[in-house]
Structures are given as structure tokens and as C-alpha cells.
Amino acid sequence: MCDAKARPDMQPVYPKAGSYPDFADLVDDSRAQVDRRVFIDRAIYEAELRQIFGRAWLFLAHESQIPNPGDFVRTYMGEDDVIVVRQRNGRIGAYLNSCPHRGNRVCMVDSGKKARGFICNYHGWSFGIDGRLNGTDGKVYDKDPGFQKSEIGLTPVAQVASYQGLVFGTFDPEAPSLEEYFGPFTWYLDVMLDNDEGGTEFIGGCVKSTVECNWKFPAENFVGDILHAFWTHQSGAEAILGGAVDLGSRYDERAFQASVYGHGIETNLDKVGNTRTLGFPELNDYVLGRYEAVKARLGEVRARMVGAVSSCTVFPNFSFLPGQATFRVWHPKGPDRIDLYTWTLVNRNMPERIKELYRKGTMITFSPGGVFEMDDGENWEYCTKANQGWVTRHQKLHYGLGQDSGWAESSLPGHIHRGSLNDANQRQFYRRWAEFMRFDSWGDLQRAETAPPAKPMTRAAE
Structure with a gap:
């Protein structure tokens, strides 16, 4: 239900992409390293506005x-x-x-x-x-x-x-279609967007805040950094759950990371791990009570992802937490600041009391005063500020965890890595960032992606 042709008769001017191979080289794939200057350099940021936000x-x-x-x-x-x-x-x-x-x-x-x-x-x-x-x-x-x-x-x-109710736009008239841009990653998006026949909606308005960090830090955090939760969010989880809890002990050995075109999701298939941290047992019961219906609709793997400890980023700056129904955009406002927009997404057919609990859960966890958001925001701000030091900025950042975790025999769509306690999706995210900086045509961008094609699957079977 979208219309790119509702426009005045005048011909708009859309700036053409360029090529920034020197900036692209700041991502060193062979060593799994990222140059810290990509987080603090004004010239790189201006190139991102043109190469990434002007095209994606x-x-x-x-x-x-x-x-x-x-x-x-x-x-x-x-x-x-x-x-x-x-x-x-x-x-x-x-x-x-x-x-x-x-x-x-x-x-x-x-x-x-x-x-x-x-x-x-x-x-x-x-x-x-x-x-x-x-x-x-x-x-x-x-x-x-x-x-x-x-x-x-x-x-x-x-x-x-639009895709499943979410509306997207691009300034590039030559960009591929939205579904081509997503590729087989739609299989994972449907965990949140198509687990009920009634579709989804945003409730409770939009929460807006400012964080003094580079936009890529939160984007890469949500693309696959569950590792930080076991340390950063330990005390917050204990406060919500009412006592000591070992988050690491709940890590599911069936966990995996998936990435396509720089979009990425990590999940550990524990059914209600993230939902539990909203602090309302009724939500856990609701998710578990729908498990068989969702399994019949989407299959076992995705049914287990609905409330699980998981996170997702759609390249470049749109992220969500499936288990907590929290959706957000990291709007860049310079190399060292973002405006964060946050919404709560629910199924339209949910009982109103369940919708309200999800809304309250967003406020408790991922709002400006939320127990987890305050943790994350502080980390991202200090990452950005520390990298501005003259000597510090010339030291490379390590993204080498889990380099041997590839799962080539998996039947799931995209690049799949066993376990989610690694940097696999972050590496894919920055590889895609480098491709956008290096190439000025969508043909080159499409050819640069090495994600395997989607495996033939039915909606209800993996």
C-alpha cells in the first residue's frame, strides 16, 4: 500500500553515489579488524550519509x-x-x-x-x-x-x-525492490511480523531520546552481541526477576546467528528468555500458550524464537528485540550522536491486557530510564568517546570471535554460525558497510554479497 509515484511534476535531484575505497579498506576482513576511525571521523560520517543513508x-x-x-x-x-x-x-x-x-x-x-x-x-x-x-x-x-x-x-x-506492515523508503531510484534488499532475511523478519494471521501494530506512541554515540555501535550490538548481556545486564535482570540469576546458564546450545546482506539476527531458541526479563509472568504464559499455533504457522525453529533471547538489525540502522517486542531506529546526527526512536510492536489480535503489559515492559527495559537501556547507552557513549583519542584511534578493534563457527550444512537461510557468542554477524555487518563505501552501483553491491540463497522451505517446516 505504498506509492512512489505520488509526486509533483518537477524532476527531483537525487545525488549519485561515489566511491570511497580508502574508507572501505578500514574494515580488514582477513584480520577481522575494524579501524576505530569509522566511529569518530567526520569525513567518513559524511560519506556514510551519501553512500549508505542516501541509497539503502x-x-x-x-x-x-x-x-x-x-x-x-x-x-x-x-x-x-x-x-x-x-x-x-x-x-x-x-x-x-x-x-x-x-x-x-x-x-x-x-x-x-x-x-x-x-x-x-x-x-x-x-x-x-x-x-x-x-x-x-x-x-x-x-x-x-x-x-x-x-x-x-x-x-x-x-x-x-512496505513489508508486513513496516514501511521503508530509499532515495535511490535505481535501488532494487525492498524484498530484493531483504533477500531471504524475510524468513527471520516473519518471526515477529507474521506469527499471527491478524498482523501487527505499533502501540503507545514513540519514545524519543538522544545518545552521544556513533550509530554503528547500537546497530552492531543488536545485530548479534548477546555476549554483553551476561555482564552488562546481569544486575538489571536480577532486579526485574527478583533475585540472583545466572544469565549465562540459560544460554541454549542450539543458538545460532544468521546474516544476509548485512542484516543479522542472533537467537538461542529458549522460547521466553527475553520475554521473562519484561517482568510479567503473564507474558511468559501468553507466549508459551501460543507456541503450538505459531509452530503450525512458522515451524519449530521460528516458534522458539518468538520470545527468546535474541536481537536483530536490518542494515543499516533499524533494530528490534523479538522477545521484548521493542523496535527502534538509530538516527545518525553526526559521528558522535544519535536520536533514538523506540516503539512497541504487538500482534493486533492480542488481548488488550497483554498489549498493555508489553508496553509497560518496554518502559521498564528499553526506554531512556529503562534498566537495560541505561546500561547500553553508557557503554556506547564511552566507546565513542574513548575512540576519539589521538593514539587510541589508531589502534584496531578486534572482531575475531567465532571465526570457525560457520555452519555450512545448516538448512537455514543466509550465512549461519553456530552459537551466538561470537562476532560473526558483526563481521558481516561491517563487510556490508565496506561494500556500500566501496561500490557506487547496485549491480556491484548485489554481486559483492556472498550469502547463500534461501533454502526451499514450507512456511511450517524447516
Whole structure:
């Protein structure tokens, strides 16, 4: 239900990608090392805005946030302010939140319902929800015979598409389709997005906060760093669960990491490990009570992932925790700052009391005052700050854990590694980062990916 063609008649300008082989070389695949400068260098950050955030498919919204024509939300694609709005034909468009006259915002609020349009408060230029210029203040431009309204409008996002209710956009008109961008990783996304026939929705609004860190630290954390939980989050888990608990003892030997195109997920198949840390036993019972139904729909492996200790990142900056229903975007605001947007995703068919417990669980764990978020935020901030030292920045970071953990005989889609206590998905994440920096064409980017194709599977069987 998305529409990349709802655009003004003017031809927008989308900057072309370049090539930054020197930056790409800062990821040393053979030694499993990453140069610390990728986290603190302004020139590298500016290249990321062009090479990655100017081309990749980026998360915009959930369709449940904008159910009716004129409903809209504001978000960011990189540092570009964007309005995502439901069109009158039911489809979805997205436009730069910047007046083509002097560049002022045309929308100042975070979201709204049934808007008829957007007006720049500088000179009174008004735009329809389809991005077209409807008129000006009527005193000058509308009386100018050389002024052509049809040639001016809000710049559209080149492509907008949705997958299972999640809306994404890309500024690159030549980018592959959203499903091609995901590839076989959709098999893992469906753990959260398709475990119930009623689909999903966001509830409770959006929690926004700022963290003084580089955007890649949280993205790589969620792509596959369960290792930190056994140390960083030990005391927080004990506080929630009401006593001493050895998180490491709950690690499941069937755990694995999967990566496709830099997207990655790690999980240990323990059914309710993450759900338990929300602190509401009723949620554990709910997840376990649905296990057989989800197994029939998605198969045993994915049924065990629904509430498990697991985390996921869709490259580059969209992450979620399946077991805790927490979804977030790490919006870059410079090499040493992010704006963090957080939502709670639930199945539409959940009982209302269960939805409310998930919402409260998000507040307890992964909100600005959450017991786990405070731990993570402090770590990411000190990682960023420590790497700024002149001598420190020239020391390489080690990403070599689990280099012999590959599971070539696995029937699961993507690059699969046994166990999740390793750096496998982080290595894939930075390999993809380097490919985006190195190549200026999608053809080269597609050929660079070495993920095995999806194995033939039915929905209910692995």
C-alpha cells in the first residue's frame, strides 16, 4: 500500500553515489579488524550519509500509525527530515520536509491525523498531501505569469514500499525492490511480523531520546552481541526477576546467528528468555500458550524464537528485540550522536491486557530510564568517546570471535554460525558497510554479497 509515484511534476535531484575505497579498506576482513576511525571521523560520517543513508532502504513507519488519508508521521532518513503520509487513494507517500522556496520545514509536529496539506510558515506556500504545490500567499507568486506551480513541489522519496506492515523508503531510484534488499532475511523478519494471521501494530506512541554515540555501535550490538548481556545486564535482570540469576546458564546450545546482506539476527531458541526479563509472568504464559499455533504457522525453529533471547538489525540502522517486542531506529546526527526512536510492536489480535503489559515492559527495559537501556547507552557513549583519542584511534578493534563457527550444512537461510557468542554477524555487518563505501552501483553491491540463497522451505517446516 505504498506509492512512489505520488509526486509533483518537477524532476527531483537525487545525488549519485561515489566511491570511497580508502574508507572501505578500514574494515580488514582477513584480520577481522575494524579501524576505530569509522566511529569518530567526520569525513567518513559524511560519506556514510551519501553512500549508505542516501541509497539503502530505511525504516519510515508502521502502517498502523497512518491508517487514514492525511494521517502522517515525521521521521528521518539519515539527517534528511521526511514526512510519511497516507494518500487519498490509500497508498503511502514520503517527502522531504523542506519547502523548495527557502528550505524551511513545512511540518513542525511529529504526527497528525487527516491533514489536508502542509504550509510553510515563512512565506505561506502550501502543499497537498501528495507533495504538489497548491498555492502561495496569493499576493505575489500567484499573480506572476512566469510562475509555474506544477514545476515546484516537495521532493519525494524515490521509492516507498512496505513489508508486513513496516514501511521503508530509499532515495535511490535505481535501488532494487525492498524484498530484493531483504533477500531471504524475510524468513527471520516473519518471526515477529507474521506469527499471527491478524498482523501487527505499533502501540503507545514513540519514545524519543538522544545518545552521544556513533550509530554503528547500537546497530552492531543488536545485530548479534548477546555476549554483553551476561555482564552488562546481569544486575538489571536480577532486579526485574527478583533475585540472583545466572544469565549465562540459560544460554541454549542450539543458538545460532544468521546474516544476509548485512542484516543479522542472533537467537538461542529458549522460547521466553527475553520475554521473562519484561517482568510479567503473564507474558511468559501468553507466549508459551501460543507456541503450538505459531509452530503450525512458522515451524519449530521460528516458534522458539518468538520470545527468546535474541536481537536483530536490518542494515543499516533499524533494530528490534523479538522477545521484548521493542523496535527502534538509530538516527545518525553526526559521528558522535544519535536520536533514538523506540516503539512497541504487538500482534493486533492480542488481548488488550497483554498489549498493555508489553508496553509497560518496554518502559521498564528499553526506554531512556529503562534498566537495560541505561546500561547500553553508557557503554556506547564511552566507546565513542574513548575512540576519539589521538593514539587510541589508531589502534584496531578486534572482531575475531567465532571465526570457525560457520555452519555450512545448516538448512537455514543466509550465512549461519553456530552459537551466538561470537562476532560473526558483526563481521558481516561491517563487510556490508565496506561494500556500500566501496561500490557506487547496485549491480556491484548485489554481486559483492556472498550469502547463500534461501533454502526451499514450507512456511511450517524447516
